[in-house]
Amino acid sequence: MSSSITSVGKSSRLHPIEGGDPTPSTIQRTKSIVVAVAEGNRKPSADLWLLLNGLWEELQDPNVIIYVLTEYLDRVEEWLCEEVKATIVVGKPTSTNIMFAIEGAVSRCAVEGKLLLWICCLGRPKELTNRIKICELRPMDGWDNALTGEDLRRSILRLPPTCVVTVVLEVCYVGNLLGLPFEFAADGTSVVHRSAEAEMSKGPHIIVISASDSWAWFGDFQGLQCGAFTLMLTAELGERRRNGRPGINLREVGRVVAPDLERWGGQHPVIALSHAADQDTPLVFPGFH
Structure with a gap:
């Protein structure tokens, strides 16, 4: 061409x-x-x-x-x-x-x-x-x-601490893909590796959101904070899935995390890793800028 x-x-x-x-x-x-x-x-x-x-x-x-x-x-x-x-x-x-x-x-x-x-x-x-x-x-x-996941993790950590990186991803793949320092226990609770807290605090603020059907596996989380890392699994979005309403709308996700983004202010990188495994999951992207 x-x-x-x-x-x-x-x-x-x-x-x-x-x-x-x-x-x-x-x-x-x-x-x-x-x-x-x-x-x-x-x-x-x-x-x-x-x-x-x-x-x-x-x-x-x-x-x-x-x-x-x-x-x-x-x-x-x-x-x-x-x-x-x-x-x-x-x-x-x-x-x-x-x-x-x-x-x-x-x-x-x-x-x-x-x-x-x-x-x-x-x-x-x-x-x-x-x-x-x-x-x-x-x-x-x-x-x-x-x-690879490790490459992406290093690249994220090299960004200025004032940046906000939002990852919209199937929750159970966050650890495998990004190598972020947390894991899920069998009962759905989250375990953070404290040894990585100092390292994560050096990088940008990282927000991880699930836009998939993993809610039934992990239950509802109001939030998890570890250094510069935040996992946001909101009960509000989870209820939409369980009640059979339309799938997660990423603009709605943007509204949910907006207060956190505004707290950091300015322009920031947004990395959206998503998939459409469910036919009813609308891919409507928020304009994070």
Whole structure:
């Protein structure tokens, strides 16, 4: 594909990357979003529609650049229309060039404190870790290995203490994927490894939220605080699942954690690791900025 920006509609910009040059340095945006589409059992077009529909506000912002990793490059253009003003960079997960472009955006925005990073894995929960490794996102300071939970954890801890990192994730995978210092006991209570408290307090404030069906496993938690780490499993959101109402709406999650985010103030990175294992789980993304 050409490395030039192809017009889609009147004012949108689609930038396909497949064996071409990385994103030109002239493209500068105040927000960067990474969308890693890991197609599960549903049609790829359905996954892309959910993502683009959920990012509708960001798609209308000319200051946003969205990186979409998918094997179905042609499906992205199908959903774009003239209202889209963001720059869309599209590439396959195996493309080295789009990885360089993403890593450059991540490093630059992290330094500036303007990073808005979404990694959305739409596969089944058991495939979550593998899906992220397939994308080959690497640590900010290295080029050797695919992104692992430990890499992501180190990258988070390197961010300034004034940052707030929000992780929306299947709860039972938080420990395995991020290597964060807590575990769940059989009765649903949480056990924090105190030896890691000092280390966690050096990094940014980390908020972990479950947007999955794990509520029945772990019960209701009003919150858990350990150094700079907060686990938020609210009874309010849990009740929605048990009573058969629609799945967790991430805008609602944003409202729940808003007081904590406002307490830290300013712009902050948001890492959203989520999946759509349940057909009724709406992927509506909050605009954390």
